[in-house]
Amino acid sequence: MRNAIFPLALMLALSPPAVCATRDGAGPLPVSVSANGHYLITSDGKPFFWLADTAWELIHSTTREEAQYYLQSRAQEGFTVIQAVVLGEMDGLNKPAPDGLQPFADNDPARPNAAYFDRVDFIVSEAEKRGLYVALLPSWGDKITAPWGLGPRIFSNDNLPAARAYGRYLANRLRAHRNIIWMLGGDRPARLKGLNNASATKAGFAPDADWEPIWRAMAQGIKEGSVARPLISYHPSGGEASTSVVLPDAQWLDINGMQSGHGSGHDVPVWNWVARILPSAPPSRPSTWSQITKTIPSVPGRDGTRLMAISPTMMCASKATAPCLPAAPG
Numbered sequence: 001m002r003n004a005i006f007p008l009a010l011m012l013a014l015s016p017p018a019v020c021a022t023r024d025g026a027g028p029l030p031v032s033v034s035a036n037g038h039y040l041i042t043s044d045g046k047p048f049f050w051l052a053d054t055a056w057e058l059i060h061s062t063t064r065e066e067a068q069y070y071l072q073s074r075a076q077e078g079f080t081v082i083q084a085v086v087l088g089e090m091d092g093l094n095k096p097a098p099d100g101l102q103p104f105a106d107n108d109p110a111r112p113n114a115a116y117f118d119r120v121d122f123i124v125s126e127a128e129k130r131g132l133y134v135a136l137l138p139s140w141g142d143k144i145t146a147p148w149g150l151g152p153r154i155f156s157n158d159n160l161p162a163a164r165a166y167g168r169y170l171a172n173r174l175r176a177h178r179n180i181i182w183m184l185g186g187d188r189p190a191r192l193k194g195l196n197n198a199s200a201t202k203a204g205f206a207p208d209a210d211w212e213p214i215w216r217a218m219a220q221g222i223k224e225g226s227v228a229r230p231l232i233s234y235h236p237s238g239g240e241a242s243t244s245v246v247l248p249d250a251q252w253l254d255i256n257g258m259q260s261g262h263g264s265g266h267d268v269p270v271w272n273w274v275a276r277i278l279p280s281a282p283p284s285r286p287s288t289w290s291q292i293t294k295t296i297p298s299v300p301g302r303d304g305t306r307l308m309a310i311s312p313t314m315m316c317a318s319k320a321t322a323p324c325l326p327a328a329p330g
Contacts, residue, residue: 037284052081060088141188167221
C-alpha cells in the first residue's frame with residue numbers, strides 16, 4: 001500500500017471564477033454538467049469542484065457511529081465528494097454488514113432487504129447534513145462483469161430487466177436526496193473488444209464480451225426512479241481504457257472516468273489521457289480521475305480491521321475549480 005499523495009488539479013479550460021460548493025437550507029445544491037460540457041455546476045450556475053475520498057466499504061462495513069465520524073472528518077478536511085458502494089466489493093452480498101443485514105434475500109435483486117437500504121439512506125443523509133455529495137455506485141463491478149472478484153454475478157445480459165429494476169428501486173429509495181452523483185462501473189471494463197485484457201481472457205471470457213447493455217439498463221432504471229435528471233459517471237478499471245475510449249457514444253453517460261490507482265494505469269502520464277478526452281467527439285463531457293492512489297485510512301476499524309481503501313480523486317475540469325483546491329500542507 002503506497003503513501004498518500006495530495007491531489008493536484010489539471011486546469012484545462014477557461015471559465016468563470018469558482019466557488020467550492022453551494023448549499024441552501026436543504027443542503028448541497030444539485031449538480032449538473034456545464035453548457036460546454038467541460039465542468040460541473042451547481043443549480044445556481046456556479047462551478048463545482050470534485051475532490052473526493054473513496055470510501056468504497058463505507059456502506060457495507062461500518063457502524064452508523066463509524067460512518068458519522070468518518071463523514072465529519074472528511075467534511076472538516078475540505079473534501080466535497082465521498083465515493084461509496086451499495087453492493088460492496090468485499091463479499092458485499094454474502095457477508096452481513098455490522099448490524100447483520102444483507103442487501104437481498106437469497107441474493108435475488110428482486111427481493112431487496114429494506115433494512116439494508118435504510119443503511120444507504122442513512123449514510124447519504126449524514127453526508128448531506130455535512131455538505132458532502134456522494135458518488136454512489138449501485139454495485140461493484142464483480143456483481144456484473146469480468147474478470148475478477150468474489151461476486152456472485154447477479155446481473156447479466158440475460159436478465160437486463162433485473163438491472164433496470166434495481167436501478168429504479170435504489171433511485172426511488174433515495175429520491176429525496178439532492179447530493180447523489182451516480183457512478184457505474186465499479187472498477188471493471190464495460191466491454192472487452194479492443195482492450196487485450198489478459199485477466200479477462202484468463203478467466204475464460206470472450207475477447208469481444210460486452211456488458212454495456214447491463215450498465216445501460218441500470219442507468220435507465222436510475223432515471224426512471226429519480227425526481228430530477230440524474231448525473232451519471234463511470235469508474236473504469238485502471239489503464240488507458242477510460243470511458244472516452246470504451247464508451248464514447250453512451251448516451252446515458254454524463255461524466256467520463258479514468259483510473260491510475262492500480263493495474264495497468266499505475267504510475268503513468270495521465271495528463272495524456274486528459275488531453276485525449278478534451279478533443280474527443282461529441283458529446284463533450286467532464287472527466288473524473290476516479291482513483292489516484294491508495295493509503296491506509298485514518299478511521300480506525302473494529303479490532304484493527306481496515307474498513308475502507310481511501311484514494312484521493314479529482315475532477316479534471318477547468319480553471320474555474322482552482323480556488324477550491326486545498327492549501328498545500330504546512
